Amino acid sequence: RYFDALARLGVTRICMVVGYKQEHVREAAASYPTATDVTFLVNPDFERGSIxxxxxxxxxxxxxxxxxxxxxxxxxxxxxxxLNSSHANALLMDETVTQHTEECMVVMRQGRVTALSKQVPDECDLVGEGVGFLRVERAAVPQLLRSVESRVKQGLLDMEYEDALMDFFREVPVGVEKIGGLPWIEIDFPEDLERAKQEILPRLSEQGRG
Known part of the structure; x- marks a missing residue:
């Protein structure tokens, strides 16, 4: 599904970071003809944080x-x-979702993203659940990597990558695209998988036919 969605938008260069049971990921990726340029990078510390x-x-x-x-x-x-956002750097936000447990939230203030975290600050103008997709223009990539590198050098390898982007958000204006109402789900737990099967997949099929 990722490969198909990317190919429809003209994206054919894909890099996948793998670790746990990577052989299954590689095998699945090889079965999709639309993925014409896929490279794999191995994270040896995959049991630690996503940073x-x-x-x-x-x-x-x-x-x-x-x-x-x-x-x-x-x-x-x-x-x-x-990918068609008017913002050169952008996050996706489901503005219809409020935080209940471990949702990673996009926090906006004065028209730009200030945080992407499970810890929501008191001072904000808009909050919604992050989908987990971030667009970064080439000119802003160095700032992104510096923000991550500073945490890596501190040995914070158990950190989630979202929490390592605070400096990036301070340095680079990042906007949001709202996707409330569109079907999506992050699958972390067995109950998420069940909801994906029972609720999200049928909606994808219905909208696909429409």
Whole structure:
């Protein structure tokens, strides 16, 4: 589904950071003919925080990039909104979702993203759940990597990559694209998988026919 959605938008260069049971990921990727240019980078510390995976991908970030969590089931229109955003740097936000447990929230203040975190500050203008997709223009990639590198050098390898982007958000204006109403789900737990099967997949099929 990722490959198909990216191919429809003209993206054919894909870099996948792998670790746990990577042979299954490689096998699945090889079965999709639309993925004409797929490279794999191995994160040896995959059992630790996701910051390690983003840092592993740094050598592939030599152009505009779209950073995508790999555990999201989504309607293709979700990705379309990000890649066709008027913002050179942008996050996707589901503005209809409020935080209940461990949702990673996009925090906005004065028209720009100030945080992407499970810890929501008191001072903000708009909050919504982050989908896990971030678009970064080539000119802003160095700031992104510096923000991540500073945490890596501190040995904070158990950190989630979202929390390593605070400096990036301070230095670079990042906007949002709202996707409330479109079907999507992050699959972390067995109950998420069940909801994906029972609720999200039928909606994807219905909208696909429409």
């Amino acid at each position: 390690g995976s983003l840092w592993t991908a740094r050598e592939a970030m030599d152009d505009d990039v779209v950073i995508m969590d790999a555990d999201v089931l989504f309607h293709p229109a979700v990705l379309d909104r990000l």
